[in-house]
Amino acid sequence: MPDGPVSVQADWDDIDAAISRAGPLAAVARLSASPRNPIDATSYDVTLLAADDQIARVVFASSDRPASSLASERPGGPVSITIRATFGQPNDPRRAAALVALIAAELRKLAGRDTAPR
Numbered sequence: 001m002p003d004g005p006v007s008v009q010a011d012w013d014d015i016d017a018a019i020s021r022a023g024p025l026a027a028v029a030r031l032s033a034s035p036r037n038p039i040d041a042t043s044y045d046v047t048l049l050a051a052d053d054q055i056a057r058v059v060f061a062s063s064d065r066p067a068s069s070l071a072s073e074r075p076g077g078p079v080s081i082t083i084r085a086t087f088g089q090p091n092d093p094r095r096a097a098a099l100v101a102l103i104a105a106e107l108r109k110l111a112g113r114d115t116a117p118r
Helices: 011-024 093-110
Strands: 004-012 029-032 043-048 055-060 078-087
Touching: 004 011, 004 055, 011 029, 011 043, 011 078, 011 093, 055 093, 078 093
Parallel strands: none
Antiparallel strands: 004 078, 029 043, 043 055, 055 078
16 A cells, blocks of 8 residues: 555546545545535545544545536546545554545546446
8 A cells, every 4th residue: 555645537526425435444434524616626625533533634636627518517527636644643654545545446436437336
């Protein structure tokens, strides 16, 4: 598992679904998230609570503007997304890297799909 940020080519509008899918695997649940407009957002912060009451913070960033279809005004299409996380106090880099890897894997599965695979 790599330490530090991980970059993936994925759909910006799939971030929430990827977190929901990775959450049970990492034994975390969403506490809060920064407000975002999925059409022009370039960063998104999510705070998660682990089963052992540790707090994880995941930050998603992209310098690419998510593509939108003019016909549907719906964001979509892959962009480069950088994911980084901290996990616990003090930070546990092993758990942070595992969480990032799980979310990145889910984003890759969802990329380019209209519906989530089972």
